[in-house]
Amino acid sequence: MKVRFAPSPTGDLHVGNIRTALFDWAYARHTGGTFLFRIEDTDTTRVTDEYIQAAIDTLKWLGLNWDEGPEVGGENGPYLQSQRLGIYTEWAQKFLDQKFAYHCYCSAQELEAVREAQRTANVAPGYNGHCRDLTPDQIAAYKSEGRLPVVRMRMPDGGTTFTDLIRGEVSFDHKFVPDFVLARGDGSPLYTLAVAVDDVLMKVTHVLRGEDLLSSTPRQIRVYQAMGLAPEDYPVFAHLPFVMGQDNAKLSKRNGEVSIAWYRDKGFLPEAICNYLALLGWSPGDDRENVTMKELTELFTVEKVHSSPARFDMKKLEAINGDKIRALTIDEFLDWSLPFLTKAGVITGSADEIALVKLALPLIQERIIMLSEVPTMLKFLFVKNFAVEEDSVAKITDDASKQVLQRSLKELEPLSTWNHESIEAALRSSLIEEMGLKPRIAFGAVRVATTGSTISPPLFESMELLGKEASLARIRAGLEL
């Protein structure tokens, strides 16, 4: 049992690609089979080395490790189609020799004219078979014109029926599957050739891919036949439903970010992304939603995959990400947070800073949904030139607030033990009990003065970590505003 993920990196891997990769991976792991990763870079005008590397990095970051493919190798390599060109040429020639395929000399303009005519005549579009049975004279004539022929597969009469693991039996009448091109005029292979040849040569048994490829399946099967494969040896197909954007269109930059890099920068955890994506078009069958990667491999089966498309919902992803963050141990949370803090310039990475971060993280673990919120939440602890946020200044310049700060200062200065219990006790008895203020009003003023914002981690714990000296200094500064 071997499952493959074979993207064509014409851009950054997006949510749909990743969902496919995830299902491929989970299915392989579930069955104890092999997960093969192959790069389909036959479209040299659109695939770049950068995108290929990005695809590799993305899969690694997500934890979707592969058993065969780039970097890890394997006995069926190479795993970049651009390095396998000779193989495709060979097969194309074999198909030519066996008359399964033929040279087609039609020009792009001629083809377009045929299609145009078909459109207006309202008949099934597709290649009209013009070059199927050219005479030697005709061929010679085309050659003398300098035309470079493409290799075109001859679709036999009849039809193709196959059983899709997700959709059941699917049939195509060959009247609607025209002869298709295997190799370009310059000899380079097309997807239809390379994908089928590689799946056979790499001994792939299960093809899980996007439903956009459903109608190209008869063509792949035709190539298997031409390669001499017995029907029982054809790979099994399962066409995954789309992941769509909010407005029912395919996911794009317009309706939500699609690049996985964006999610990583925002501070989404790989496990949250995988968990959420797993729920798009699949469910364990009960009410479970929060699953670890390990549980996913245990629970995942293609039979449970839907046939209908799903819409991507950022809110749900965020909710799951929040859950995953809360499930982290402090050390894990620390490891994930540090890069965000250094990148934001909040800390430089010294041991003292890291120690303080570690003490502060428990305070914010249940109040954030993305790691990118960590720097904003903890900035007040590290900032050198402290200043109250512009929007919040007005909150502490009124007389009532001044009185609160004045009194706070008076109560806190003499404290010999500086921890959240002693701070709270001092402030509560004076501000709330003696002055008779509402907690949210009184503590709100102290919060703005010490953290610089109306939103912060719990106040007394924050002040404890900030330290007595800094806390008092900020309150004094607040009084000057």
Add this chain to the structure above:
RNA sequence: GGCCCCGUCGUCUAGCGGCCUAGGACUCUGGCUUCUCAAGCCAGCUACGCGGGUUCGAAUCCCGUCGGGGCUACCA
């Protein structure tokens, strides 16, 4: 246009002929809790696209219809 796929709350889904006056999660609304923001707890809103069958009985099976999507490349 042709071919193919799809159709349960706003969204993701459970449901595979009676357990469904349709369950869960996210969102949203209201409340509780509360030092802010969260988290947590409680409550509420809202769905089987439509029309015919089959059946004692249908979200579940069949047909039609409408709607959405994909493909229709010397892209994948």
